Amino acid sequence: MRGWGRWGRRLVAAAVLLLVAGGAAGCWDRREIEERSAILSIALDRQTPASPLRLGVRIAVPGGIPLGGAATQGGTRGPAATPLVTTGETTMEALSNLRGRLSLAPFFGHTRIIAVSERLARQGLEDVLNTFSRHNQIRRLLWLVVVRDNALRILEFQPAVERVPTLFLLDMLDDLRRQGQLPNAFFGRFLIQEANLGEDPAIPYLEVANAHDVRYQGVAVFNGDRMVGWIDRHETGILLQLLGGGRAGGQLEAKVPGGFVGVELTGRRAATHPEMRNGQLSMHVSVRLEGNVREVIGDIDVSTSEKLHLVARALEDELTREAYALIHKMQSWQSDVFGFGEHVRAHLPDQWDPARWKEQFKTLPVEVDVKVSIRRVGMLVR
C-alpha cells in the first residue's frame, strides 16, 4: 500500500470497514419477529401406511397471545392460536405445503408439542420424525406425545382457563413430570432411547375426550420406533418405581387386609443389577419407596409403628405383584422400557449381544424386591 498516499489509504480502509459492517450485520438472515408464523404445536396422522400423511399445526396469532400472568385468565376476544391442516406423502412435503397456506414463513423455534396419532405411532415413527430431528429450529426439549385415534383432534382443543391450548398442555405435562407421575420423556430422550440398543421409549399417551377436555391416560410404549401398546396411569407409576430416579410422586391406592390405604409417595429409588447365575442371565431390581398415609378406608389401624409396618408389608406385596405383572406384559410386547438391555451392556459387556437382546428379553428372569417405608400418617393419629 506504499505510495497510495495518506488519503488513499484512509479511503481504502473506509471502504473495507463499510463492507465488513454490511457483511457482519447478517442481512441475509434478518427477519423481524412479526415476519414469521410461530408454530406452537404439530399434530401428525396417517390412517394406513398407504394413505397420505396429514399434518396439522397450531400457529400463534401475532399479538394474540396476552402477555403477563393476569391476562392469561379469561379474555374472549378471538383465539390466540389458530389450527391449520395440510397433507403430503412425507412430513417434509406436508410442511412445505404449509408454505402455500401461510402469509409468513413458518418458524419452529417455539414449537413445544408434537402429537402423533396412535395408528401412526403403530406404523413406526422414525421416518415421520426424521425431518424434525434434522431441523435446526426444532428443540429437543419439546414433548412428543401419542394421541388416541386421531392426533389432529388435539387441534380442536380449547381449554376454558388458558387462551393458548398448547401452553395448557405443556404446563399439564410439565406438572405431571414434576410430580413424578410421568417419565421425563421429552423428544430428545425419545430419540436417545430409540437409538439405544438395549432400551425402548415410553412417551405420554393422551386422549381427546371433547373440545374442552384432553386427558393424560398413561404412557405409550414402543418396540424400537413402533408403538406396541399403552399402559395406564397406575402401571406408569409402577414403571417409574422400577426405573427409579426423578422426583417421587403420585398416590398409591393399595388393598390391604381390612380395606384400602392410600399412600402418597415422597421418595423413590431403584437399583437394577444384571446377574449371571449358572450361565443364565437374570435381572434383579430393588425398589425403595418412602411415603405418607393420605387415606384410610375400612378397618385398618395405623396408630402404632408396628401397625404401620404391617401396612407397608401389605403394600410391598401388592406392588411387587403389580411389578411382575407389568414386566411380563412388557416382555410379551417385546418392549424393554425398563432399559434392562442397557444395564447388561454397561455391567456385563461380555453377555451383551444387541442382535439377540429382544429374544433374550422375552424370557429374561427378573426378580423384583420392593421395600416401602411409611413415615407419616397426616393430621389424624389413627
Place this chain on the structure above:
Amino acid sequence: MDGLTRTPSDITRYQVFALTAGSIIGVGVLVLPRWIVERAGSGAALAMGIGSLLALGLAWLWSKAMEQYPTVGPRAVARTAGVGHAARVVLAVALGGFYLVAAAMVAREFGEVVVSAILTQTPLEVTVLLLLGLSAYMVRQSIQAQMRVFELLLPLMVFPGVLIAFFSLQNARALNLLPVWGNHPSGLWSASLIALGSFEGMMVSAMVVTIPGRPRRLVGPMLWAVVVSLFVYILVTTATLAVFGPQETRELMWPTLELARITSLPGNILERIEALFLAVWVAAVFTTLAGALLTVAVIAARVMRLANHREVVPWLLPILYVIAMVPRNIQALYAFLILWVEIGLVVFVLIPVCMWVVGWASPIRRRAPGRSAAAGSGGEGG
C-alpha cells in the same frame, strides 16, 4: 530471528499459557465427542483421558527436545544440529503447511456450523471470509496487542464452557459411561489417538514465541495450557456421552451443540443456553484460527527471510480462502479433517523425537542452558 520475541519481558507467562490454550480449544470441540464415541463407544471418556495423558507426554517430549538447545524452535534445532538449509526449509514448510491447511479448515468448519445451525440464509462464503478477514486483521497487529486478545478471551470461553457442561449434566445418565473401556475395546486405541490429535494446537507457542536461553519459561505455561484444555475436553466429552449415550452421540453432527440445545439454566433464567454456548464457541474458534494464522505468517516470513511477518498476512488470505472452499460438502470436509488430524499426529510426534535424537547425538547438548543465553541469541540473528 527465530520467533517474534527475543526477551522474556515481551510476553508474560500467562500470555503464553493463554495463546497455547486458546489455540488448542477450538472448533473441534463441536465434533470431537462424535469422533471419539464413533471409535470407542462408551469408552470415550477413557479414550479422552488416555489421549490427554499422551498429549502431556508429547508436551513433555517437546520440552525435552527444546531443552537440548539454547534457543527454542525447529529452525534453531535444524541449524545447530548441522542440518542443511534445504532440510530447514522442508521442516518449516511442513509445519507452516500443516497450520495453513488447519487454519483454512477451521474457517470452513465455522462457516458450515453457522450456515447449518444459525444463519441458514447467509452464504457460507461470507461467513468464512469474515472470520478469515478478522483473524488476518488481528495477526497484523503487534504481538503485544495479539497476546492481550488471547489473554482476554481465554477466561471468557473456559468458564462459561465449563458452566454449560456442568448444567448439561441434569440430563446425564451414569449408565451411558459404562463399561468404561467401551463395548468394543479395540477402538480405544484409535480413539485415544484422535483425542491426542485434538491437542495439535499446542505447538503454536513453540513456533511463535522464542525465549533465548530460557526454554523452561515456555514449557511451564505450555504444560498448564494442556492441563486446562484436557480438563475442558474430558468434561465436554464425558457430559455429551453421559447425556446422549453411545448410540445417539454418533448420530449427531455436532453433539456438543445439541448438548447446549437440550440444556436450560434452572429457574427459567436462560431456557435456551445455546446462545451463550455459541458466543463462547465463536471466541474459541477465533483464537484457534488466529493462533494458527500467526504461526503460518511467522514461519512464512522466516522462510522468505522477511523482517516482519505482517507483510505475509494479506497474501495468505486468498490462499486460505481457496483451501477452505476445496471440500465439496460437509462429509468431505470431515473426512479431510480427520485425515489432517492423523497427519498432524505424525508431524508432531516425529519432530520432537528427531530433535531429541539429533540433539542427543550432537555436541550442542553439552552447552548448559544457563551459559548459552548470550551465545544463543547472538547466533540466531537470521
